Amino acid sequence: MSDPMQEIRASFFVECEELLENLFDAIQEMTEDPANKDTINIAFRAVHSIKGGAGAFQLDDLVAFAHQFETAMDMVRSDALEAGDTLVALFFRCGDMLSDLVRMSREGEDIDPDLYAPLIAELAECAGISLEEEEAEVDPADFQPMTLDLDLGADVDADFSFEDADFDAELAAILNDPPAAEIASDAPSGGGLSVHFAPKQSIFENGNEPLFLLRNLSDLSLCDIQLSFTPSQSFEQALDAPGLAWTLQLLDGDDEIAAREVFEFVDGLCELTIERTSPQTAPEPMASEADTQLIEVEAPKSSTPKPTSLPDPAPEDVPTAEVEPPSKPEPPAKEPKPASAKQSAPSATVRVDLDRIDRLVNLVGELVINQAMLSQSVLQAGLPKNTNISTGLDEFMQLTRDIQESVMMIRAQPVKSLFQRMSRIVREASAAVDKKVRLVTDGENTEIDKTVIERLADPLTHMIRNAVDHGLETSDQRLASGKSAEGVVRLTAAHRSGRVIIEISDDGSGINRPKVREIAVSKGLIHKDSKLTDSEIENLLFMPGFSTATEISNLSGRGVGMDVVKSAITALGGRISISSTDGKGTVFSISLPLTLAVLDGMVISVAGETLVVPLNAIAETLTLQPEIIERLGPETTVISVRDEFVPLFDLGVELGYRKPKPSYEGAIALLVVQEDGARSALVVDDIEDQRQVVIKGLQDSYGSVPGVAAATILGDGQIALILDAADLLGQATGRSRDLSTLEKAG
Amino acid sequence: MTISVLAVDDSRTMRDMITLALKNEDFHLHLAEDGVHGLEVLEETAPDVIITDINMPRLDGFGFIDAIRDRAASRHTPILVLTTESADELKTRARNAGATGWIVKPFAQDKLIRALRMVAG
Numbered sequence A: 001m002s003d004p005m006q007e008i009r010a011s012f013f014v015e016c017e018e019l020l021e022n023l024f025d026a027i028q029e030m031t032e033d034p035a036n037k038d039t040i041n042i043a044f045r046a047v048h049s050i051k052g053g054a055g056a057f058q059l060d061d062l063v064a065f066a067h068q069f070e071t072a073m074d075m076v077r078s079d080a081l082e083a084g085d086t087l088v089a090l091f092f093r094c095g096d097m098l099s100d101l102v103r104m105s106r107e108g109e110d111i112d113p114d115l116y117a118p119l120i121a122e123l124a125e126c127a128g129i130s131l132e133e134e135e136a137e138v139d140p141a142d143f144q145p146m147t148l149d150l151d152l153g154a155d156v157d158a159d160f161s162f163e164d165a166d167f168d169a170e171l172a173a174i175l176n177d178p179p180a181a182e183i184a185s186d187a188p189s190g191g192g193l194s195v196h197f198a199p200k201q202s203i204f205e206n207g208n209e210p211l212f213l214l215r216n217l218s219d220l221s222l223c224d225i226q227l228s229f230t231p232s233q234s235f236e237q238a239l240d241a242p243g244l245a246w247t248l249q250l251l252d253g254d255d256e257i258a259a260r261e262v263f264e265f266v267d268g269l270c271e272l273t274i275e276r277t278s279p280q281t282a283p284e285p286m287a288s289e290a291d292t293q294l295i296e297v298e299a300p301k302s303s304t305p306k307p308t309s310l311p312d313p314a315p316e317d318v319p320t321a322e323v324e325p326p327s328k329p330e331p332p333a334k335e336p337k338p339a340s341a342k343q344s345a346p347s348a349t350v351r352v353d354l355d356r357i358d359r360l361v362n363l364v365g366e367l368v369i370n371q372a373m374l375s376q377s378v379l380q381a382g383l384p385k386n387t388n389i390s391t392g393l394d395e396f397m398q399l400t401r402d403i404q405e406s407v408m409m410i411r412a413q414p415v416k417s418l419f420q421r422m423s424r425i426v427r428e429a430s431a432a433v434d435k436k437v438r439l440v441t442d443g444e445n446t447e448i449d450k451t452v453i454e455r456l457a458d459p460l461t462h463m464i465r466n467a468v469d470h471g472l473e474t475s476d477q478r479l480a481s482g483k484s485a486e487g488v489v490r491l492t493a494a495h496r497s498g499r500v501i502i503e504i505s506d507d508g509s510g511i512n513r514p515k516v517r518e519i520a521v522s523k524g525l526i527h528k529d530s531k532l533t534d535s536e537i538e539n540l541l542f543m544p545g546f547s548t549a550t551e552i553s554n555l556s557g558r559g560v561g562m563d564v565v566k567s568a569i570t571a572l573g574g575r576i577s578i579s580s581t582d583g584k585g586t587v588f589s590i591s592l593p594l595t596l597a598v599l600d601g602m603v604i605s606v607a608g609e610t611l612v613v614p615l616n617a618i619a620e621t622l623t624l625q626p627e628i629i630e631r632l633g634p635e636t637t638v639i640s641v642r643d644e645f646v647p648l649f650d651l652g653v654e655l656g657y658r659k660p661k662p663s664y665e666g667a668i669a670l671l672v673v674q675e676d677g678a679r680s681a682l683v684v685d686d687i688e689d690q691r692q693v694v695i696k697g698l699q700d701s702y703g704s705v706p707g708v709a710a711a712t713i714l715g716d717g718q719i720a721l722i723l724d725a726a727d728l729l730g731q732a733t734g735r736s737r738d739l740s741t742l743e744k745a746g
Numbered sequence B: 001m002t003i004s005v006l007a008v009d010d011s012r013t014m015r016d017m018i019t020l021a022l023k024n025e026d027f028h029l030h031l032a033e034d035g036v037h038g039l040e041v042l043e044e045t046a047p048d049v050i051i052t053d054i055n056m057p058r059l060d061g062f063g064f065i066d067a068i069r070d071r072a073a074s075r076h077t078p079i080l081v082l083t084t085e086s087a088d089e090l091k092t093r094a095r096n097a098g099a100t101g102w103i104v105k106p107f108a109q110d111k112l113i114r115a116l117r118m119v120a121g
Helices: A004-032 A037-056 A060-077 A085-107 A117-127 A131-138 A154-175 A180-186 A210-220 A235-240 A256-262 A354-380 A388-411 A416-433 A450-471 A475-480 A513-522 A534-542 A562-571 A725-735 B012-022 B035-044 B061-070 B088-097 B109-120
Strands: A192-199 A223-229 A244-250 A270-277 A412-414 A437-442 A447-449 A487-496 A499-506 A575-581 A585-593 A598-606 A609-614 A618-623 A629-631 A637-641 A644-650 A668-673 A679-684 A686-694 A708-713 A719-723 B003-008 B027-032 B049-053 B079-084 B101-105
Touching: A004 A037, A004 A085, A004 A416, A004 B012, A037 A060, A037 A085, A037 B012, A037 B079, A037 B101, A060 A085, A060 A117, A085 A117, A085 A416, A192 A210, A192 A256, A210 A223, A210 A244, A210 A256, A210 B109, A256 A270, A354 A388, A354 A686, A388 A412, A388 A447, A412 A416, A412 A450, A416 A437, A416 A450, A416 A487, A447 A450, A450 A487, A450 A499, A450 A562, A450 A585, A513 A534, A534 A562, A534 A575, A562 A575, A598 A679, A598 A719, A637 A679, A644 A725, A679 A725, A686 A708, B003 B012, B003 B035, B003 B109, B012 B027, B012 B109, B027 B035, B035 B049, B035 B061, B049 B061, B049 B109, B061 B079, B061 B088, B079 B109, B101 B109
Parallel strands: A437 A487, A609 A719, A644 A679, B003 B027, B003 B049, B049 B079, B079 B101
Antiparallel strands: A192 A244, A192 A270, A223 A244, A412 A447, A487 A499, A499 A585, A575 A585, A598 A609, A598 A686, A618 A668, A629 A637, A637 A644, A668 A679, A708 A719
C-alpha cells in the first residue's frame, strides 16, 4: 500500500515547482513594475504556500528560509519596504536559494543552515530588522481577549433567547443531565473542576456555538450543568452580555488544561472561570449563584483588551456613542474582492502519473502498428477501392493519427520552466565573470515533449554559460566597440515545420575563426593546410576535445565541451548548428522533434534487410549516374553533387551485411546531411515507403548499438531497425575525413 | 453525525492534507481553490463548517469571510482559518473579520478534527 503522506509529499514538490515558477515570474515583473501590488502578492503567496507545505513535512530549513523571505516580501506588500533594484536582485537570489532548498529537500539531502544564513542576514538587513527581534516576533502568543463594542439591536437579543431555549432542551438530551442530588452522591473523591462560562454577544458573531463547547466539555467528564440568567442592569450591558451563564461541575475530570482548550476559540468572547473543586467541598448549590451578579474573572491569558471590529450595520435605535471602538490597532483590512484581470480562474486540470501516459503512448503506438498491418492485409487481399472496408479503413487510419497526436500532446509541456532555469544560470554566470548580462526570452509557451525538456536542461545550461563567459565581451570592451555595457543573451523557442527550434544567441563579438582554426590545428583536429569554410570552422567547436577557452575559467571550464552538448542534442533526435557574425554575435540553433515516440522515416531495404532512415537526416535521394561517380581508391568512392564531392558509402557494407560491390552505377543513394553540414551519400537497394513509425527503444535490451537508434514494427509485423545516420556516418567519415573537406575547383 | 466541511486553500498540498486528515472520519468534504471558488461552492452546498486559508489569489481569506458573513445562510456558519504559527496578528485580524477559530499550520490530524468538532459539534 502506498503511503498517502508520501504521495502528498510528492505532489507538494510538484506544486513547489509551479509556485517557484510563479515566484520568478512575479519577481521578473517587479523589475518592470515595482509598484504593482498584485505582483508582490503573487510572489508572497508563492513563498507562503511553500512554507506552509514545508511545515507539514517537517522541512525545517525550508520553512526557516521561506519565513524570512516571506517576511521581507510582506514588508514590501505593506509598503514598509520599497522594491528597488537591490531588493529585487536579492529576491532573485533568494528565489534561487529557495529553489535549491526545495530540490535538496525533495532529494532528502542534508541542508547546512550556513548555506542560506547569509541570505537570511541580507534579507533581515534589507528589512531593517535584527534577527533577534524577528525571532521574538515569531514567539507564539495567543489571542488577546477583546472588549466588546457591539451594538446589536433588540431583535438579536430576542433571537438569542430563542436559541437559548433550544440549547437547554438539546443540552438535556446530550448530557443526559441527571438530577444534581444524584450526582453529588456519586461524586468521586478525587475532586473536579468548576467551569463558569458566560458568553458575550460577540461569541455568536463569529459563528461559535456554546452548545458545542459545552458538549466538548462534557466529553471530558461527567458533568453537572446549570443555566443561570442575570437580568441586565442597563441597556449597554445587555448589548454586551446576554446575561446567560452556564456553570458546569466536572465531577470526575480535573484536567484543567483540556478544559481550557475547549474554550480556546472563545477566549475573550466570554467570561470564563475554571476552578478546582476540592473533594471535601461539595459543589455549591447552583441556585445561590443564579441571581447574583456575575463576577468577571478573565482567563489567565487575558491581558490587554483589544477592540473588535464592527459587525453588521447597527440598528438605528442604538446609541451611536458606543459604536466606535476606542482604538483600532489595525483595521480589518479588506483586500479588494474583485479578481484582478491578470489572474485567470484556475484551469481545470487532472494530474496523471507519467507512467500511465507512457503506457497510453505505447498502446497508441501498438494501435498505429496494428492499423498499418490491417491496411496492408486489406491491400494484399486485393479488395477493390471504394468498398466499405477500404473507406472504413481510411477513416480508421485518420482517427488513429488523431489519437496519436492527441496523446503526444499530453506529454508536451511549455519550455517556460526550462527557460526560467536559464535566467538563473545567466544571473549566476554573469556574477561569476563580472559582466552585465540581460537574458531575453521568447516563445516560452512553445511545447515540447517532457522528456526532451528534461534532457535539454544540461546542454542549454552549458551553452548559456558559454554565451556569457565566451560569447559576450566585458563591459569595457563593449563600450569600446560602441555597444551598450549590458550584454544580451537571447533564448527563443518556436515551432517550425513540425519541429521545435530553440535558439541561443548573444550580441557579443562573434566567433574568432582564426583562433578556432589555430586551436584545431594545434590539437591535431585538422591539417594545417586544410581549406575550411567559415561554417566548417565554426563547426569545429563541436568536435570532441575542442575547447576555446585558452585559460579554463571556473565557469565554463568544467570538462564539458560543445561536443557533449551536440551528442546530447543528437540523442534527442535533434540537430544543432552555429552561425556567427564578426562583432555582432553568435547564434546556436537547435532543432528538435516534437516527440520522441514517433518519427517520420523512410523505409528502405539493403541486402535483404528492411531499415528505417529518419526523414530529417535525408536531404535528397538520387540515382547514381556513371558520370558522377569517382573512385579515389579501393575503399574510397566519392560522387559529385552539384560541383561538390560527397563521400559515398554502401549501407550494406557499413552495417556488415555484404562486401563492397564492384560498381555502384545506377544504384540508389540517400544524401544524408550531418549536423555540421557535412554531407555523405548512402547506397541502398530500394526505397519502399515513407511513413511515421513508432520508436521502440533497444537500449534496455541491447544497450547502445553503434549506428542504430532504435527499432520499429512495420505494417506487416516485421521488425525494422531505425538507423542513426549521423552516428553511422560519423564512424564512416572518420576513415575519410579529409575527403569531406575536398572542394572541387571552380 | 456527518459534518460537512468546505475547505478553501489555493495550495494543492494543503487541500490534499486536509482530504487525507478527514478521509476516514465522519466528514463530508468539499474543496475550493480560492475565495471566489469557495463562494461558488457555498452557493450549492451548506457546509456545517468552513476552513479557509488567508493568502489566496482572486479573493483572499478576509474577503471570503466577509462575504460568508454577508450571506444570510452562512452568517453563523463556523469558520476556521488556516494560519501559520508566527502569524498571531493574522489570527486577530481573522477573528475581527468574523472567523470562529483557527488551525495552525502544519496541523496534526487530531488537532484538525478537534478544532472542527469544537466549532461544529
